[in-house]
Amino acid sequence: MKAEDRRELVLIAATGVFGDRGYVATTTDQVAKAAGVSQPYVVRMFGTKEQLFLEVLGRALDRLLVTFRGVLAESSDNLSGRLGLAYVELLRDRGLLLSLMHGFLLGADPVIGPVVRRGFLNVYRFLREEAGFTAEASQRFLEGGMMLNTLVGLRMSDDFESDPSANELLCAALPQKLDVVLDLGAAQRAEQR
Amino acid sequence: MKAEDRRELVLIAATGVFGDRGYVATTTDQVAKAAGVSQPYVVRMFGTKEQLFLEVLGRALDRLLVTFRGVLAESSDNLSGRLGLAYVELLRDRGLLLSLMHGFLLGADPVIGPVVRRGFLNVYRFLREEAGFTAEASQRFLEGGMMLNTLVGLRMSDDFESDPSANELLCAALPQKLDVVLDLGAAQRAEQR
DNA sequence: GTCTATATGCGGATAGAC
DNA sequence: GTCTATCCGCATATAGAC
Numbered sequence: 001m002k003a004e005d006r007r008e009l010v011l012i013a014a015t016g017v018f019g020d021r022g023y024v025a026t027t028t029d030q031v032a033k034a035a036g037v038s039q040p041y042v043v044r045m046f047g048t049k050e051q052l053f054l055e056v057l058g059r060a061l062d063r064l065l066v067t068f069r070g071v072l073a074e075s076s077d078n079l080s081g082r083l084g085l086a087y088v089e090l091l092r093d094r095g096l097l098l099s100l101m102h103g104f105l106l107g108a109d110p111v112i113g114p115v116v117r118r119g120f121l122n123v124y125r126f127l128r129e130e131a132g133f134t135a136e137a138s139q140r141f142l143e144g145g146m147m148l149n150t151l152v153g154l155r156m157s158d159d160f161e162s163d164p165s166a167n168e169l170l171c172a173a174l175p176q177k178l179d180v181v182l183d184l185g186a187a188q189r190a191e192q193r
Numbered sequence: 194m195k196a197e198d199r200r201e202l203v204l205i206a207a208t209g210v211f212g213d214r215g216y217v218a219t220t221t222d223q224v225a226k227a228a229g230v231s232q233p234y235v236v237r238m239f240g241t242k243e244q245l246f247l248e249v250l251g252r253a254l255d256r257l258l259v260t261f262r263g264v265l266a267e268s269s270d271n272l273s274g275r276l277g278l279a280y281v282e283l284l285r286d287r288g289l290l291l292s293l294m295h296g297f298l299l300g301a302d303p304v305i306g307p308v309v310r311r312g313f314l315n316v317y318r319f320l321r322e323e324a325g326f327t328a329e330a331s332q333r334f335l336e337g338g339m340m341l342n343t344l345v346g347l348r349m350s351d352d353f354e355s356d357p358s359a360n361e362l363l364c365a366a367l368p369q370k371l372d373v374v375l376d377l378g379a380a381q382r383a384e385q386r
Numbered sequence: 387g388t389c390t391a392t393a394t395g396c397g398g399a400t401a402g403a404c
Numbered sequence: 405g406t407c408t409a410t411c412c413g414c415a416t417a418t419a420g421a422c
Contacts, residue, residue, distance in 0.1 A: 003387065020301050024217040027415060041388055043417060102298055105291070107348035108213050108381065117347055121358045128358070135365040143336040150339045154310055155300035165314045165321070172328040188301065196405065220397060234406055236399060 007045060010035040012094075014042075015056050019095025020188075022102040023053050023112070054115060057103050060096045061119040068126055079131055080141060087145055088177040091152065091184050101149040147173060157185030203228040203235060205287075208249050212288025213381075215295040216246050216305070247308060250296050253289045254312040261319055272324055273334055280338055281370040284345065284377055294342040340366060350378030 001009075013035035017026045028049050032039040046052035064087075071086045072079065090096055103116045127138035151157075151173060159166035160182060174181060194202075206228035210219045221242050225232040239245035257280075264279045265272065283289055296309045320331035344350075344366060352359035353375060367374060 006387090022215065022217060022298060024215060028417090029415070038389055039415090040390085040417075040419095044388085049416070098298070101343075104343050105215060105295055105298065105346035107346050107351075113348055113351070117349060117352055117359070120347055120349070121352070121356060121362070124362050125358050128361075135361055139340070139362065139365045143340040146339040146343045147332070147336040150294075150297050150342075153298035153300050154313055155306055156310060156313070158300075158306070159310055159314070163314060165318050166310070168321075168328055169314070169317050169332065172332045199405090221399090222397070231407055232397090233399075233401095233408085237406085242398065 006035075006037070010037065010042060010045060011052075011055060011059055014052055015060065015093075015099050016095040018053060018056055018102060019098030023106060028052070050111060053099075053103070054112070056099050057112075057115060057119065060100050061122065063093065063096065064090065064100075064123065065126060068123075069130070072131055080133070080137065083131070083141065084144060085177060088148065088174065088180050091180050097149055098153055101146075101153060144173075152181065152184070155185060155188065157181050158189065160185070199228075199230070200238060203230065203238060204245075204248060204252055207235075207245055208253065208286075208292050209288040211246060211249055211295060212291030216299060221245070243304060246292075246296070247305070249292050250305075250308060250312065253293050254315065256286065256289065257283065257293075257316065258319060261316075262323070265324055273326070273330065276324070276334065277337060278370060281341065281367065281373050284373050290342055291346055294339075294346060337366075345374065345377070348378060348381065350374050351382070353378070 010031065014026075014031045017030050017034055020026075021030075026049075028042045029039040031052070032042045035042070042052065043049070046055060067086050067090060068083055071082050075082075087097075100116075100119070103112060104120065106112045107116060124138055124142065127133040127141060128135065133141065151170065156166055156170060160170055161167070170178060170181065203224065207219075207224045210223050210227055213219075214223075219242075221235045222232040224245070225235045228235070235245065236242070239248060260279050260283060261276055264275050268275075280290075293309075293312070296305060297313065299305045300309060317331055317335065320326040320334060321328065326334065344363065349359055349363060353363055354360070363371060363374065
């Protein structure tokens with residue numbers, strides 16, 4: 001395997017771990033183990049843990065916008081619904097949306113803050129300028145996204161079977177694509193260490 | 194000052210710091226300094242940092258529900274709007290909503306996870322059972338709340354003046370009460386260390 | 387390019403004085 | 405009830421071998 005591939009591999013592994021534990025709680029050693037390399041090598045490749053996280057965020061935002069542009073290119077009817085479904089599908093990319101969400105809460109950080117604000121606003125601008133949404137429609141769309149991120153962060157699907165309220169809430173929040181969240185929850189619980 | 198008051202003081206200070214930095218990034222020393230006591234004393238009072246965070250979360254959820262019940266008791270017209278305004282007003286309680294939001298993303302944590310899921314579902318049940326909202330209305334309400342939390346976590350108000358998109362987004366998201374978020378942002382930047 | 391070994395700093399928690 | 409002093413473990417980062 002050559003270096004470029006290995007780098008991508010580490011980035012994917014890091015996305016998963018950051019998504020699970022957040023930026024600060026994640027150790028470079030956990031990332032290294034997940035990627036099957038040594039801890040110092042992870043640091044060597046990216047300089048610092050902070051740089052690694054920034055690359056994870058950048059990659060995640062890239063994929064998000066690429067995905068959305070793909071949906072837009074396909075057709076333009078029921079855009080909001082189709083973008084929403086594509087967003088939920090991104091949950092399959094382990095840790096992608098959750099790494100972003102963790103980043104969003106670090107707006108007070110002098111380095112991470114500006115990056116996540118710019119990233120979030122790029123998504124907003126896509127909705128307004130490329131997808132042609134009104135300000136209200138864009139906002140509504142993002143509200144749904146933040147709600148999904150939160151429910152996934154909460155691991156609300158853990159209570160899907162045992163708690164009627166959790167069940168109802170998830171069904172209401174995910175008219176379609178409920179299966180993606182439930183699959184993901186099962187996978188996460190399985191790999192629990 | 195007697196012990197009970199001091200305990201409350203530390204809890205308030207901790208809420209502010211946890212809200213700013215998140216659970217893991219917050220040090221018990223930062224909390225101690227913010228409260229004007231010694232670091233070991235903070236640990237003594239609450240046992241562990243984790244226990245302290247759990248108490249912060251519990252207090253925050255209490256205040257949230259107490260506030261909502263107060264709004265409900267006043268009158269029952271335009272409930273959704275009035276609950277929303279009361280929610281935004283809770284931003285004045287420094288770190289309260291952000292500590293909760295940080296907690297919500299720690300659903301994978303074996304100790305914190307169950308607590309935040311229960312707390313979130315209690316709010317949902319309030320909306321459904323006490324406020325009489327439909328499942329869809331409850332979900333919509335929570336979506337708006339998670340969006341607000343995210344925008345505040347992002348410190349989006351930092352870009353309010355310099356970025357037209359940020360400006361538009363904040364205005365769309367906060368038809369009223371924009372001043373609360375802007376005041377808060379100014380205060381946060383002022384105390385930046 | 388990738389590893390092992392390790393230095394260094396920091397933070398939670400404890401001991402114990404007052 | 406509250407402090408000072410301090411232990412200990414852990415995580416990032418560096419040095420340097422292969």
